[in-house]
Amino acid sequence: MNTVTCGSAxxxxxxxxxxxxxxxxxxxxLHMNIFTTQAHQAADKTGVLELANDVDPRTLDLSGITRxxxxxxxxxxxxxxxxxxxxxxRLGFAGELRATGDVLIDQLLQMQRTGFDVAVLxxxxxxxxAQRQLDRYAGFYQGSAVDTQPLFAKAA
Amino acid sequence: MxxxxxxxxxxxxxxxxxxxxxxxxxxxxxxxxxxxxxxRLQNGWYVQRYAPMLRVAVPYGEINAAQLKVLAxxxxxxxxxxxxxxxxxxxTQDKLPGMAPKLTTNYGHFTTRQNVQFNWIPLAKAAxxxxxxxxxxxxxxxxxxxxxxxxxxxxxxxxxxxxxVDPRPYAELIRQWSTLHPEFAHLPRKFKIAITGASxxxxxxxxxxxxxxxxxxxxxxxxxxxxxxxxMGRTPMNGVVFRDFLPWQDIMNYLEAVVRVYNRxxxxxxxxxxxxxxxxxxxxxxxxxxxxxxxxxxxxxxxxLHTIPQSELARVQAGxxxxxxxxxxxxxxxxxxxxxxxxxxxxxxxxxxxWLAQNVKPHRNLQLRAVSLSFKRPGxxxxxxxxxxxxxxxxxxxxxxxxEARVSHTQNLLLPWVRLDQLHALWQDAKALSxxxxxxxxxxxxxxxxxxxxxxxxxxxxxxxxxxxxxxxQDLDELHDxxxxxxxxxxxxxxxxHHHSGxxxxxxxxxDGKEWYQVTLGGSDGKHLSGAAGPGKVVGPSFxxxxxPDVIEAILETYKQLRAPKANGQQEAFIxxxxxxxQEPFKAAANAARQPHETQTx
Numbered sequence: 205m206n207t208v209t210c211g212s213a214x215x216x217x218x219x220x221x222x223x224x225x226x227x228x229x230x231x232x233x234l235h236m237n238i239f240t241t242q243a244h245q246a247a248d249k250t251g252v253l254e255l256a257n258d259v260d261p262r263t264l265d266l267s268g269i270t271r272x273x274x275x276x277x278x279x280x281x282x283x284x285x286x287x288x289x290x291x292x293x294r295l296g297f298a299g300e301l302r303a304t305g306d307v308l309i310d311q312l313l314q315m316q317r318t319g320f321d322v323a324v325l326x327x328x329x330x331x332x333x334a335q336r337q338l339d340r341y342a343g344f345y346q347g348s349a350v351d352t353q354p355l356f357a358k359a360a
Numbered sequence: 361m362x363x364x365x366x367x368x369x370x371x372x373x374x375x376x377x378x379x380x381x382x383x384x385x386x387x388x389x390x391x392x393x394x395x396x397x398x399x400r401l402q403n404g405w406y407v408q409r410y411a412p413m414l415r416v417a418v419p420y421g422e423i424n425a426a427q428l429k430v431l432a433x434x435x436x437x438x439x440x441x442x443x444x445x446x447x448x449x450x451x452t453q454d455k456l457p458g459m460a461p462k463l464t465t466n467y468g469h470f471t472t473r474q475n476v477q478f479n480w481i482p483l484a485k486a487a488x489x490x491x492x493x494x495x496x497x498x499x500x501x502x503x504x505x506x507x508x509x510x511x512x513x514x515x516x517x518x519x520x521x522x523x524x525v526d527p528r529p530y531a532e533l534i535r536q537w538s539t540l541h542p543e544f545a546h547l548p549r550k551f552k553i554a555i556t557g558a559s560x561x562x563x564x565x566x567x568x569x570x571x572x573x574x575x576x577x578x579x580x581x582x583x584x585x586x587x588x589x590x591x592m593g594r595t596p597m598n599g600v601v602f603r604d605f606l607p608w609q610d611i612m613n614y615l616e617a618v619v620r621v622y623n624r625x626x627x628x629x630x631x632x633x634x635x636x637x638x639x640x641x642x643x644x645x646x647x648x649x650x651x652x653x654x655x656x657x658x659x660x661x662x663x664x665l666h667t668i669p670q671s672e673l674a675r676v677q678a679g680x681x682x683x684x685x686x687x688x689x690x691x692x693x694x695x696x697x698x699x700x701x702x703x704x705x706x707x708x709x710x711x712x713x714x715w716l717a718q719n720v721k722p723h724r725n726l727q728l729r730a731v732s733l734s735f736k737r738p739g740x741x742x743x744x745x746x747x748x749x750x751x752x753x754x755x756x757x758x759x760x761x762x763x764e765a766r767v768s769h770t771q772n773l774l775l776p777w778v779r780l781d782q783l784h785a786l787w788q789d790a791k792a793l794s795x796x797x798x799x800x801x802x803x804x805x806x807x808x809x810x811x812x813x814x815x816x817x818x819x820x821x822x823x824x825x826x827x828x829x830x831x832x833x834q835d836l837d838e839l840h841d842x843x844x845x846x847x848x849x850x851x852x853x854x855x856x857x858h859h860h861s862g863x864x865x866x867x868x869x870x871x872d873g874k875e876w877y878q879v880t881l882g883g884s885d886g887k888h889l890s891g892a893a894g895p896g897k898v899v900g901p902s903f904x905x906x907x908x909p910d911v912i913e914a915i916l917e918t919y920k921q922l923r924a925p926k927a928n929g930q931q932e933a934f935i936x937x938x939x940x941x942x943q944e945p946f947k948a949a950a951n952a953a954r955q956p957h958e959t960q961t962x
Binding site for chain 2: 258282293317318342344345346357
């Protein structure tokens with residue numbers, strides 16, 4: 205049975221303080237939409253590009269593309285993280301980046317930070333523990349695709 | 361030592377909480393074995409031959425007395441298997457032919473990558489151990505798994521007399537940058553960075569996925585010489601120079617480029633071809649060009665946001681607070697008096713003189729010395745320290761070294777802040793603890809992995825071989841006469857015992873279910889004596905466990921016969937004779953030491 209809560213309610217986490225213990229000037233939020241496989245398959249495929257994880261996204265024409273589905277053949281194959289980073293950060297892709305394949309809750313944070321905004325959880329994965337994985341850390345050292353400033357720049 | 365900020369501390373605690381959550385979900389079946397494995401690995405938890413193994417990160421080897429005490433407590437209270445687990449393990453080991461030493465429990469093990477391992481902690485207690493570690497800002501973050509591992513450095517960093525730039529602040533910046541990097545948590549394979557800031561390479565940078573050497577250019581500016589693509593394993597390779605001088609501010613941007621291209625291009629179809637060294641070798645200039653292009657794009661298109669500002673370097677440098685040593689004023693009189701007193705003690709006690717010469721290194725502060733406690737002694741595996749010894753070491757660290765120590769790449773503990781006038785007292789205390797063997801850099805200061813006694817990957821045991829050689833070379837006069845020799849022992853081709861870089865390397869291989877050992881000669885870790893980093897050459901078919909000590913003795917006897925005095929009147933070191941005369945006489949001697957009935961052709 206699939207116990208995933210399907211829908212678009214974002215999971216969010218607040219960053220309560222910076223490394224010196226002060227509240228951040230700008231409240232930054234993590235959010236990630238979690239889809240079931242069924243919801244993913246039912247969705248309209250217009251403007252959707254499904255990208256294998258060995259394709260260099262910089263070689264693509266992205267005009268008219270509103271959503272890119274990136275693949276995790278196994279969750280230990282991390283190539284799609286670099287694709288997402290390049291799409292979101294380098295190429296400025298503003299559409300949806302969707303994680304598909306062997307998507308588990310312990311990698312949601314990495315996905316969110318490299319630019320994914322939607323994750324299709326693998327069939328059978330219980331999403332009930334997902335929220336607290338995104339809430340856990342008050343901040344990170346390095347900048348990411350979506351929160352681009354490293355900690356040292358924020359603290360300065 | 362770097363002082364953790366509130367952010368750093370909270371981060372470590374959050375990681376411990378995350379691991380507890382993951383462990384709980386695995387225990388209740390919400391995570392499968394395959395799903396949990398990479399998560400536990402990236403927190404330092406392996407499942408080994410008989411029990412789990414925990415690898416605790418010691419960032420660039422720096423550790424304080426409070427941390428050592430917590431490691432002692434973990435050894436004492438947690439490093440104990442169920443009686444049934446231990447009994448079964450011992451029974452299995454006893455079935456192996458040859459020596460079957462008793463398996464030991466309740467100890468920590470210093471590793472070649474400056475970390476500390478435990479071998480018997482039940483996984484059910486894993487989360488409690490991580491919480492305990494977090495109380496002293498310790499953790500197992502990225503000590504295993506296909507991610508960026510602990511950055512290692514020179515054990516003498518910050519105190520060495522030949523240091524150009526203190527590498528520790530840069531190592532700390534790299535620690536921060538690589539910790540939970542979201543893009544690089546699932547690389548094709550593990551990724552190791554080593555950094556040195558001295559003229560002599562004591563960090564084996566040529567053997568790492570990325571090796572960094574801090575240098576100054578003609579204008580006096582600090583930068584990195586960047587080597588990429590070193591590694592041991594089945595295909596030993598040394599890093600290739602990508603940059604002769606990369607401005608220090610750009611190191612994270614450059615590493616990001618190196619690792620991103622590796623993540624995109626590295627092989628994932630064969631784990632033996634997945635390290636970056638294979639990519640660098642296979643793609644050659646194409647890989648270099650791609651890294652340089654990526655680097656330019658990080659700067660020009662992404663805005664180079666990880667360019668390190670001077671203020672951040674200064675903040676991290678200031679975080680390395682030198683311990684309060686309460687030194688007397690450094691006058692010529694004080695130094696002369698301290699040296700004279702030492703000289704008198706050394707003249708009275710040859711054993712102390714020998715220890716001074718072998719285990720004590722000069723310091724950039726003339727009033728201080730850096731002292732190695734040797735964890736290479738009979739009755740213990742190289743680098744092992746019991747709970748009591750860890751506690752006692754913590755006391756010595758507090759008493760003599762401002763509360764700070766280093767885990768060395770050679771599996772010892774170094775005290776970097778010892779007063780000249782306290783060396784004799786330290787020697788006496790270290791002797792009482794049996795960690796004052798004057799053997800640093802000598803044959804018995806060997807590097808060895810845990811091998812087939814503990815490790816699930818090993819093809820053969822390392823520890824019985826290490827102890828057989830240790831026991832044979834207990835005569836200190838003979839040991840000192842043999843001079844500096846790097847003896848490195850690995851229980852399998854994964855090369856955790858760095859056999860490739862040993863002047864003498866021993867590699868365990870499995871043949872028909874029996875333990876055999878290949879012997880290599882002439883490897884180098886890259887330090888001055890050893891020459892440019894490179895792997896040793898195999899002397900011939902592998903030897904039985906029983907033959908190995910005789911083979912080593914035959915090789916060393918050959919050295920004694922062939923060595924010649926150098927221009928400065930000193931004897932040639934083993935590696936120098938080997939380089940001068942070549943492998944042949946050593947090979948002949950090694951092969952003549954075979955026991956005919958045990959010869960095989962592998």
